[in-house]
Amino acid sequence: MGWLFSSWSRSELIxxxxxxxxxxxxxTRVIAHALRGNVLWSVVExxxxxxxIHQDLAPGESLRYIRCDLLQRSGHQWGYKDLCESVHPFYYxxxxxxxxxxxxxxxxxxxxVRAYHAERRRPKATVAVLTA
Numbered sequence: 001m002g003w004l005f006s007s008w009s010r011s012e013l014i015x016x017x018x019x020x021x022x023x024x025x026x027x028t029r030v031i032a033h034a035l036r037g038n039v040l041w042s043v044v045e046x047x048x049x050x051x052x053i054h055q056d057l058a059p060g061e062s063l064r065y066i067r068c069d070l071l072q073r074s075g076h077q078w079g080y081k082d083l084c085e086s087v088h089p090f091y092y093x094x095x096x097x098x099x100x101x102x103x104x105x106x107x108x109x110x111x112x113v114r115a116y117h118a119e120r121r122r123p124k125a126t127v128a129v130l131t132a
Contacts, residue, residue, distance in 0.1 A: 003072065005079030010071065013078045014040060017069055026053050031064065031101065036093035040069040040080075043101045064102045066094060085109055092116035 006013065017040060020029040031043040047062040048054065057063055066085040071078060083089040086105040092113045099110055 003079045003081045005077040038071040041094045042067045
C-alpha cells in the first residue's frame with residue numbers, strides 16, 4: 001500500500017489511526033499502541049462480521065496482528081503508510097510485549113526486534129581518554 005496524506009496534524013493523524021472502526025464487514029480495535037519516533041506500533045484486533053475477510057476467519061471470530069504505521073510530513077500534510085509484521089517491515093523498535101500478544105507472522109522479523117532490544121539493554125563501553 002502507498003502513502004495516504006491528509007490535512008490533519010500529526011497528533012490528529014495518530015488519534016485517527018488508533019480509533020476503533022466498525023463497518024458491515026469487519027470491526028477493528030487497537031489493543032495497544034506506542035510511538036517510536038515517526039513509527040506508530042499497534043496491536044490490532046480484527047473481528048469478522050461476514051465470510052471472506054480472512055482465509056481462516058469465520059464471522060464472529062477475531063485475530064490480532066502487529067501494525068506498523070510509518071508517519072511522514074510532506075509540506076503542510078501528514079501521512080502514513082501501514083505495514084504489518086507479515087511483510088517484515090525494516091523497523092525493529094516494536095515493543096517486546098507486543099510479540100506476546102499476537103501469533104507469529106514473521107519469525108525472522110521477531111528475531112530482529114529481540115536483537116534490537118537486546119542491543120539497547122547492553123551497557124555502553126566507556127572510552128578512556130589518554131592524555132600525554
